Amino acid sequence: MALLEVSALSKRFGGVQAVSSVSLQVQQGMIKAIIGPNGAGKTTLFNMISGFVPPDAGAIRFEGEAIQGSPPHRVAARGLSRTFQHIRLFAHMTALENVMVGRHLRSRTGFLEGMVRLPWTRREDEEVRERSLELMDFLGIAGLAEAEATSLAYGQQRAVELARALASEPRMVLLDEPAAGLNMRETTELAKLITRIRQRGVTVLLVEHDMSLVMRISDEVAVLSYGEKIADADPRSVQRDEQVIRVYLGEEEC
Amino acid sequence: MLGELLLQYLVAGLTYGTIYAVVGMGFNIIYNATGIINFAQGEFVMLGGMTAVSLHQVLPLPLAILGAVAVTMAIGALIEMAFIRWLAAPSVLRMIIITIGVSIVVREAALLVWGQQVRALPYFTGNEVTSISMGGARVSPQVLWAVGTTALMVALVTAFFRWASWGRQMRACASNRVAASLCGLPTRNLVTLAFVLSAGMGALAGCVVSPITYTQYGIGTGLAIKGFTVAILGGLGNSLASVAAGLVFGILESFSVSVLPTAYKDVVTIAVLLAILFVRPSGLFGARKASRP
Amino acid sequence: MRSARWFQVALFMAAAVAVELAAVYAGKAFLLTQLTMSAYYTLVVIGLSLLMGYAGQISIGHAGFFAIGGYAAAALTTWDLSGRRGGWLVSALGAAGALVSRPDLYGGQVLVVRPWVAFGVAVLLALVIAFAVGIPVLRLKGHYLAMATLGIGTIVYSIALGTGALGAADGISGVPPFPLLGGLQVGGAASIRVANYYIAFGLLALGMLLLLNLVNSRVGRALRAIHGAEEAASAMGVDTARFKLQTFVLSAVLAAVAGVFLTHFNGGVGPSEASIMKSVKYVAIVAVGGMGSLWGTLTTSLVLNFLSLRGYFGTFDDAVFGLILIAVMLFAPSGILALSFRRSLEPVLGRLRTAPKPAAREGEAGDPDSMPYRLEEKPSEDGR
Numbered sequence: 062m063a064l065l066e067v068s069a070l071s072k073r074f075g076g077v078q079a080v081s082s083v084s085l086q087v088q089q090g091m092i093k094a095i096i097g098p099n100g101a102g103k104t105t106l107f108n109m110i111s112g113f114v115p116p117d118a119g120a121i122r123f124e125g126e127a128i129q130g131s132p133p134h135r136v137a138a139r140g141l142s143r144t145f146q147h148i149r150l151f152a153h154m155t156a157l158e159n160v161m162v163g164r165h166l167r168s169r170t171g172f173l174e175g176m177v178r179l180p181w182t183r184r185e186d187e188e189v190r191e192r193s194l195e196l197m198d199f200l201g202i203a204g205l206a207e208a209e210a211t212s213l214a215y216g217q218q219r220a221v222e223l224a225r226a227l228a229s230e231p232r233m234v235l236l237d238e239p240a241a242g243l244n245m246r247e248t249t250e251l252a253k254l255i256t257r258i259r260q261r262g263v264t265v266l267l268v269e270h271d272m273s274l275v276m277r278i279s280d281e282v283a284v285l286s287y288g289e290k291i292a293d294a295d296p297r298s299v300q301r302d303e304q305v306i307r308v309y310l311g312e313e314e315c
Numbered sequence: 316m317l318g319e320l321l322l323q324y325l326v327a328g329l330t331y332g333t334i335y336a337v338v339g340m341g342f343n344i345i346y347n348a349t350g351i352i353n354f355a356q357g358e359f360v361m362l363g364g365m366t367a368v369s370l371h372q373v374l375p376l377p378l379a380i381l382g383a384v385a386v387t388m389a390i391g392a393l394i395e396m397a398f399i400r401w402l403a404a405p406s407v408l409r410m411i412i413i414t415i416g417v418s419i420v421v422r423e424a425a426l427l428v429w430g431q432q433v434r435a436l437p438y439f440t441g442n443e444v445t446s447i448s449m450g451g452a453r454v455s456p457q458v459l460w461a462v463g464t465t466a467l468m469v470a471l472v473t474a475f476f477r478w479a480s481w482g483r484q485m486r487a488c489a490s491n492r493v494a495a496s497l498c499g500l501p502t503r504n505l506v507t508l509a510f511v512l513s514a515g516m517g518a519l520a521g522c523v524v525s526p527i528t529y530t531q532y533g534i535g536t537g538l539a540i541k542g543f544t545v546a547i548l549g550g551l552g553n554s555l556a557s558v559a560a561g562l563v564f565g566i567l568e569s570f571s572v573s574v575l576p577t578a579y580k581d582v583v584t585i586a587v588l589l590a591i592l593f594v595r596p597s598g599l600f601g602a603r604k605a606s607r608p
Numbered sequence: 609m610r611s612a613r614w615f616q617v618a619l620f621m622a623a624a625v626a627v628e629l630a631a632v633y634a635g636k637a638f639l640l641t642q643l644t645m646s647a648y649y650t651l652v653v654i655g656l657s658l659l660m661g662y663a664g665q666i667s668i669g670h671a672g673f674f675a676i677g678g679y680a681a682a683a684l685t686t687w688d689l690s691g692r693r694g695g696w697l698v699s700a701l702g703a704a705g706a707l708v709s710r711p712d713l714y715g716g717q718v719l720v721v722r723p724w725v726a727f728g729v730a731v732l733l734a735l736v737i738a739f740a741v742g743i744p745v746l747r748l749k750g751h752y753l754a755m756a757t758l759g760i761g762t763i764v765y766s767i768a769l770g771t772g773a774l775g776a777a778d779g780i781s782g783v784p785p786f787p788l789l790g791g792l793q794v795g796g797a798a799s800i801r802v803a804n805y806y807i808a809f810g811l812l813a814l815g816m817l818l819l820l821n822l823v824n825s826r827v828g829r830a831l832r833a834i835h836g837a838e839e840a841a842s843a844m845g846v847d848t849a850r851f852k853l854q855t856f857v858l859s860a861v862l863a864a865v866a867g868v869f870l871t872h873f874n875g876g877v878g879p880s881e882a883s884i885m886k887s888v889k890y891v892a893i894v895a896v897g898g899m900g901s902l903w904g905t906l907t908t909s910l911v912l913n914f915l916s917l918r919g920y921f922g923t924f925d926d927a928v929f930g931l932i933l934i935a936v937m938l939f940a941p942s943g944i945l946a947l948s949f950r951r952s953l954e955p956v957l958g959r960l961r962t963a964p965k966p967a968a969r970e971g972e973a974g975d976p977d978s979m980p981y982r983l984e985e986k987p988s989e990d991g992r
Contacts, residue, residue, distance in 0.1 A: 134842050150836075162829050175822045398934060408750075419933070423926050579766060588755065
């Protein structure tokens with residue numbers, strides 16, 4: 062059984078069919094990429110999977126359970142985390158605090174406990190802090206912990222957002238154009254990082270424009286064009302697929 | 316007998332409805348041009364009436380009204396230039412608080428100038444007992460003045476936006492401010508124009524209903540809330556719809572007095588506001604961008 | 609961090625003590641009355657500060673909750689139930705010990721609800737109303753939220769003003785003191801003025817402590833996340849609707865508690881406590897004190913409320929608050945006293961390089977110090 066199963070998902074916005082009966086599967090432990098020209102429906106697909114946009118038709122199954130139409134926080138609670146194309150870190154909070162929010166699902170303190178601060182609340186807070194620092198360490202950004210998140214360099218913010226997404230110990234992360242705005246060196250590091258994430262047992266589904274990154278690290282690649290899936294195979298085969306080449310006519314491969 | 320009573324309520328509802336319609340329109344004009352909800356909208360109505368009363372002490376009625384409208388327009392422009400103009404991309408919260416602050420200051424200034432006294436302009440034609448018999452009810456000619464003036468204003472404003480060069484420019488500005496300024500439109504001045512227009516309309520409405528409803532320094536706040544209700548009822552951004560909505564709302568309010576004690580009149584009208592907000596924020600005639608945050 | 613909070617509250621209480629001693633020593637003990645009132649109003653304000661500053665929700669109707677608390681307490685402790693002794697409700701309440709017989713202002717005996725029970729009912733009422741109102745209202749944003757809260761405050765005001773049983777325009781007076789533990793009473797008699805000062809400031813200190821704890825907990829982080837980037841917070845598993853609602857209810861309860869206490873202290877309550885102007889003043893104070901800064905808001909509130917109550921602004925009271933609103937929002941939207949002690953603990957801001965948000969930067973040689981990912985530990989390289 063695939064970890065994530067998308068079946069015949071469709072979404073229409075006014076006169077535009079953004080996603081048209083798209084089906085795909087992501088197996089546990091795999092890195093899968095979704096590529097396609099701008100406007101192909103990639104981000105809409107992501108938004109449907111993560112619960113931000115309800116699909117018009119179709120089903121989404123995560124670990125066998127239907128999640129289509131669930132609101133974002135419920136999807137996250139199932140073990141599916143995500144990052145955003147335009148980095149959305151929490152302003153006026155440090156990088157560490159941002160990551161700590163990522164651990165929201167792994168902690169329990171509520172309003173009453175938070176006000177009174179029972180001993181177990183304090184212990185839980187300590188634990189959240191430690192685990193968050195550990196995670197930032199894994200990503201090599203532990204030194205940025207006390208910095209105000211939105212004042213960091215762009216590449217560093219990406220790393221913080223990644224740490225935040227991983228903090229809930231998800232089974233799968235959705236990365237929305239993680240390489241956007243990174244230079245070649247940073248992209249290489251990103252590639253290494255994503256592979257490391259996979260090694261930790263987290264399945265990765267990413268949307269990307271950067272072909273070199275995609276071809277380098279993905280186990281499988283799905284191609285969208287005008288809302289439809291036109292290819293879904295290993296990177297080699299996809300590169301040679303005629304339809305894909307036609308859709309990307311004019312795109313240089315790095 | 317009952318028919319006569321109902322007609323009286325209807326007439327009263329229409330009278331107040333015209334003010335609400337005009338305030339609602341004023342809201343929409345400014346909202347369309349700037350995305351701001353101007354809480355001080357109700358104060359324009361108050362200023363129009365009060366200024367006219369003061370001017371009438373030295374000027375004949377028509378000139379007093381004209382003067383009042385001009386003064387209120389000037390104040391509208393001043394408010395825009397002093398508080399709104401030089402804010403760069405303010406947050407909604409900031410704008411709300413500023414316009415609330417402005418409405419408070421204007422109201423307190425009015426209190427200072429005119430005191431707590433209730434005032435009224437004299438009836439334009441006849442006096443408080445003159446009435447025309449219409450369909451079995453006695454209608455004061457002032458009501459006809461009110462409805463007529465409002466209709467004229469609505470027509471003129473609609474024509475302005477449709478055909479006048481500045482009107483079209485304002486529509487462009489409302490649609491896409493950046494594009495408009497890139498096309499060379501004087502967007503900042505157009506915003507001021509929006510305020511001037513709203514202020515003038517409110518002031519004129521205030522003058523025309525003042526004989527019937529009286530004017531006092533504090534009427535602005537209630538009008539703002541009701542005007543906002545009307546604007547939303549018609550669909551925020553839709554000027555014409557707010558006219559219809561205003562009349563409906565006025566009539567609704569008028570009839571509610573017959574059912575509930577007068578003290579709870581406000582409760583009814585606000586309940587209507589809340590109902591719309593909760594159920595259908597895009598209003599009866601649904602503007603495209605329903606909940607523009 | 610924990611001890612810092614306790615220390616701050618202790619400092620605050622010490623300051624309160626100092627002020628009290630100074631006032632009494634200078635023979636101006638009457639100032640304590642206005643200070644006590646300011647403290648209760650400040651309780652409302654800090655709750656509102658949590659709602660506006662942390663959860664990012666505006667409420668221009670919070671005076672309504674204060675009034676709900678105040679009126680509930682006033683009504684229950686003044687409505688004479690002796691005429692209904694036979695009724696089932698009154699007998700049940702009497703049997704439960706919820707009623708007490710006391711002399712009224714005119715020398716007669718009245719049967720009323722005990723102040724503690726009235727307090728419980730008032731808080732419960734505010735809680736329920738806040739929940740009921742909050743669920744639909746908090747789904748709104750921006751102007752709509754502002755108007756809805758304004759509307760709700762106005763409804764409370766209209767009901768208070770228009771209902772005969774609630775005293776209409778005169779409000780309710782003759783509210784008895786509220787006996788707390790020991791011999792302590794919340795009431796306006798001059799003999800217990802000093803004690804009441806400490807009750808008020810103690811309550812305020814307690815409220816501050818609870819809120820400070822909350823803000824530094826998982827909940828506080830979640831709220832700030834919601835305020836910072838609501839969708840991202842949602843993607844991290846934060847149930848944003850629930851958190852906003854709970855914050856709203858908490859702030860409403862705080863306002864109601866303040867309402868109960870102040871009503872007993874003043875011996876009465878009137879519709880003006882629910883007026884729009886009152887709500888606007890609360891918002892103004894939060895804006896000035898710095899949204900998201902509890903101590904800043906507390907200080908501002910104590911000062912402004914005290915000055916207002918002492919009549920320093922004269923008849924221009926409302927105008928002054930209006931001007932403050934305008935001035936602060938124009939020139940210092942994050943509040944003029946936006947002390948963020950969190951910020952002051954951060955040592956690293958100056959040492960970080962901030963790159964402008966780039967479009968694709970293909971082919972650019974990376975600056976080694978801005979490398980986003982370092983898989984190997986290199987503590988010496990970044991020097992942090």
